[in-house]
Amino acid sequence: MFETIIGLEVHVQLNTQSKLFCSCPTSFNHEQNTNTCPTCLALPGALPVLNKEALRKAGMFGTAVGATINRTSFFDRKSYFYPDSPSAYQITQLYTPIVEHGTLVIDFEDGSQKTIRINRAHIEADAGKNIHEGSISKVDLNRAGTPLLEIVSEPDMRSAEEAILYLKKLHSIVRYIDISDANMQEGSFRVDVNVSIRPKGDEKLYTRVEIKNINSFRFIQRAIEIEVARQKEAWEDGVYEEEIVQETRLFDQVKQETRSMRGKEEAADYRYFPEPDLLKVIVDDAMYADICSIPELPDAKKERFVNDFAISEYHASLITADLENAHYFEEMLSLGISAKNAVTWLIVELQGRLSGGVTPSTSPISAVMLGMLVKRIEEGVISGKAAKEVLDYLLENGGDIDEVIEKLGLKQVSDTGALEALIDEILNANADKVAEYKSGKDKLFGFFVGQAMKASKGSANPNTLNEILQAKLAQ
Amino acid sequence: MQIDETLLQRLEKLSFLQIPDEHREEMIAQLSEIVAFVDNLSELSTEGVDATFAMSDTATRLREDAGSVDRTINDDILSHAPHSQDHFFIVPKIIE
Ligand SMILES: [Zn+2]
DSSP: OEEEEEEEEEEEEOOOSBOSSSOOBOOTTOSTTSSOOTTTTTOTTOOOOEEHHHHHHHHHHHHHTTOEEOSEEOOEEEEOOOTTOTTSEEEEOSSSOSEEEEEEEEEOTTSOEEEEEEEEEEEEEOOOEEEEETTEEEEEOSSTTOEEEEEEEOSOBOSHHHHHHHHHHHHHHHHHTTSOOOOTTTTSEEEEEEEEEEETTOOSOOOOEEEEOOOSHHHHHHHHHHHHHHHHHHHHTTOHHHHOOSOEEEEETTTTEEEESSOSOOOOOOOOEEOTTSOBEEOOHHHHHHHHOOOOOHHHHHHHHHHHHOOOHHHHHHHHTSHHHHHHHHHHHTTTOOHHHHHIIIIIIIHHHOOTTOOGGGSSSOHHHHHHHHHHHHTTSSOHHHHHHHHHHHHHHOOOHHHHHHHTTOOOBOOHHHHHHHHHHHHHHTHHHHHHHHTTOTTHHHHHHHHHHHHTTTOBOHHHHHHHHHHHHHO | OOOOHHHHHHHHHHHTOOOOHHHHHHHHHHHHHHHHHHHGGGGSOOTTOOTTOOSOOSBOOEEOOOOOOOHHHHHHHHHHSSSEETTEEEEEOOOO
């Protein structure tokens, strides 16, 4: 029996306005090299000046995972030679990072939990991008110097499932405290996975293999499963020592395999040393106080939803996992509708109708629209069944809730006058059944309801209908 | 620290420089002298000195997070690059 050991390194791009060490904007999608200056192009004499907001956001993450925030931390220089870094080094924090020793709790579907330790989170500068074209490579340094927070977990995860739960929780936290856009496709949430196996019961850690830059949760899960299978097979075939070496591998989505990135090149020598262009980083009392006060976290919001709105843990976790979803739900509630109905219409009805990565907040149905629809049901204007038709129509065509209800002729008749006339007619036409009912055949009540509903073409508000019928039959 | 031919080859690799044969011996001698000079520092006792000790107690300056850039400057830099095209720096092909 084998045990899988997984550790994760996540590079989160901090959503500051300007770069880590210069004022160049961090905006995505600008013309190549227009967001560059002598500092991020590493011209001689240009010196780095640390972005206060990057430091603050890194510290906020520390608070969110209950970590130690080092009031004094340092930057170090990591040498490497590649055209995406004009300075031929990266400024990072190796020896004393801003954040150390945090924890993150993951929740399993059965309600159980596990605590994953976070070793550290440090600030570093991102590199630029290269485009390879024939005999040349084009270098765009717009991204060079963008602030990153690298979040390193301990090797505490024991399955691909745990790794994904950790990543989703981490993603959620980062979004809640708004330190990053955390968009995997755009590269603002980049995941490197370290995987090894060992016989169950063994305490020692064996050779770990790093799988780099996989851009969706689904592919990460797949990549881990495939890599674990490769290592187990090598072990069982008795070729573990030869085939499993400490290296970086790429996940090939098409071939569904992991592949070695470099040949037998000697290990990189980063020659780390304290960054001479920057003094020590001090978090003063004012900033520390600021760092300690962070927005509500997903777990706290979940608990609040359960307590305040009496919705189930499961529903609360579904809604709060995604910040936009949680906001959507809160906005629905601001219309004064019941939380239970809001949950049903958000999770079952709306989300059940969405596909292809569309979320409630990116769907054509705004929170106010969906809330209004629920409100109309609660007011008795339309039935739940009719509301589904309205929702289908709105998803297809958009429009105003009340106009669509009107247009589709779905408005329930709650007008007592009209209903009374209709009921009188039915009772008169069925005098014999009325007599039977009055002599004790209670079951006939359903017959009258059915007839009246039919006569109203289903538009009668059932509550109003029942009330009138009961009153009339009691006469 | 012993500077020898093996280490020199490693340094060449790391620095992407090539030392011509006629200068290798001289280079080894000079590097050895430099390292020996810096080695004087090892005589200092660092017992009880915190790992986070720094020469200056001043904190690094912090900058407010406001974006600004001067396009004429990066245009100028690009125009002085050995090779540029469409506002890209152009380098010999690199294999990922
Ligand atoms: Zn810059």
